[in-house]
Amino acid sequence: MDLSIWIVFIGTALIGISAALVGTFTFLQKKSLIGDAISHSILPGIVLAYIVSGQRNTIILMLGAFIAGWLATQQISWLQRKTKLKSDTIVAATLSIFFALGLAMLSYIQGRPDDGQAGLSDFLFGKIAALNIEDLYLFSVVSFLIAATTFFRYRVMFSFAFNKEFMISKGFSLRWNDFILNSMTILVVAMGVQAVGVVLMSALLIIPVLTARMLTYKLRSLISWSLIFGTSSSLLGSYISILGKNIPTGPCIIMVLSICAISVALLVRVPFKRKRIQ
């Protein structure tokens, strides 16, 4: 196997691991769709970074993505404080504004929105083959950050997801907890869209933990199963897409994930029925 294939496998594995970890906690907070919102919202950041750097420089693109993602979460918070609109309305409003802004900027720099420079389009719709070795170093750093944060903070994040009032009463800061989780989400999305694209990104965050949840109610197992499903599907999916030559990576990975989820659901029959003990 030559280097580019190694890069593809390691890259998707890192994305799969990070997404499974972060996705577990957004799932527990019942905010799975924030990944979708963020993946759409990073567009203007990426376009701006592209304009500034003039080429496909992953670090700068990810930085742009991070800033845009962070601004989007700020807008969401602000709207939640300032209006009586429900969460889904606020999230959808934010993602469409940011995405439209990004498209508008894109069309400004080159006339037609679907004429995207190759680098940009790959970044948005996923083209894992476009990754190079420097990108992989960056992914490793980001993945390590995410893994380390999860390792140290999982108890706090878990408790916040379950009973945030209790944690507030203990003196923990909800703002800080949300900031950390949002930042991890933005980082993982900025990495992940390069493999699966904007629309399918939330699948990487949601489906592994959703499948794991059908198998267990204990946190340690939940995280472990998420990691197993997420990573193996990413690897298998990219392998299939390489075999098929013309098939984009994103849908392959998502199909593998979905088949896993459906198989588990059928095997477990009725997942986790609640039994009352009297």
Next chain:
Amino acid sequence: MKKAIEISDLTVFYRDTLALDDISLFIDAGKITGIIGPNGSGKSTLLKGILGIIPIKKGEVTFFGDSLEKYRSKIAYVPQRESIDWDFPITVEEVVAMGRIIPKKWWARTTLADKEIVKETLKKVQLSEFSDRQIGQLSGGQQQRVFLARALAQEAELIVMDEPFVGIDMASQNSILSIVQKLRDSGKTVVIVHHDLSVVAQYFDDVILLNKKLIANGPIDEILKSENIEKAYGMTLLLNRK
């Protein structure tokens, strides 16, 4: 008598409406104090306001003379059951273990000492055999005991409970009350938000009657006079006390 909680001029808004109007009162240490009032009277809001869970418009609260920040680690908060997602993937033991997390050492794993305390408290509430179950598998009364166990695991001086007796059977109710009494007897202060008047007469030492404003506050015998009830609930009640 030491003052466990002293509240001055507390005013709280909840979604643009006035929930608590200029409340000033104190709660004695080492007693079981009940906070009673009709629906919407601000009972839960009072608890959440003094614990910093919701923002307050104005007012000051001290705990044994200290600010909330200084005294926080000694307060245990038992939330309303309706605010919990019973399908959440968490076991009985994990809920109780939450009681051992502290902000200063948030990264810490559960130590062996912590695990011992968790085991002990589960024994105290008679839930040892359920420690590995998902919380949704328990009955209402058992679920309430899990949260009480978490409060016990915190080894707090002040225990604050929000409507702990809603929707649980008599046996669980009595079991919880006996634990609460043991806490009081060992010198802890317990504050309970309660929804009706039936249990009050037997177990509470002091009572606070609330309806957005403070109606009355004091030992149970004095407070439970008809005219006070009328002011709080807007109607006359016949009480039968043993």
Next chain:
Amino acid sequence: MNDVLMILTACSVAIPASLLGVLLVSKSLVMVGDAISHAVLPGIVVAYLLSGTKDSIPMLFGAAVTGFLTTFLIDFLRKKWRIQEDAAIGFTFTFLFAIGVLMIALFAGKNSDLDQECVLYGDLETSILDQVIVGEYLYGTRAILQLLPLTVILLLVITIGFKGWKVWAFNPQFGSFVGIPIQAFQLVLMLLLSIHAVLSFESVGVILVVGLLVLPAATALQFSKTLAKTFWYSACIGIVSCVIGVFLGKWINISISPLIVCVNGLIFLISVLISPHKKSAVPNRI
């Protein structure tokens, strides 16, 4: 003339969107609406592959099928597999969208008329070139002519069923109890939504459609207190944004469909700033 056509085409997408959006926002179905808009991709692809064209009838059929499929799947996942709502929605639309993209890659190839990008963001300027000319008369662009009947049907559905919609939005259990077919209302909404998404993707694209669905309704809610007024304000805001968007687009060299959504967004954010409603006192939410 082209300006007029663009405004009319944009409005024919925006008006039904702003009305449908009011219903979605009232019932917190916005993300379900987002899911349906994305999930129509496989429906469009299948219709295209089976019929060989991008004609309306097979497309509409594809739309209806995916609309129902999406709603059914989300419901199934929630009730039978007991998956939480946000995850059920996320799983469903990504799964269906992935199938759509795979089908395009495997069966439609690079030379075909259909590709992922065009479905995602559409192109107003070129879509108006698709005009219907009978004899000497220009009847309008294809988008206008397709969306006009949809708008009429939608208006009828809203006005005739108005009391039903109110009950559906605010107190469905009561509605079921007194015999109002609440399920039917919901299905009709999902159906109209899918059809709208399919008819709009060429001019606006499915992601921008979400903006047209949510933003006018969200803005309207800052100022109105009744359902009827919300519908009116929402439609007006939709129209105004289209007009401003088209004119801005001539002045600066930016693609019009995203511009219209940006204008909508700006109006929304300004309305939040100046809104007469007071802030709610609930802290620390996200």
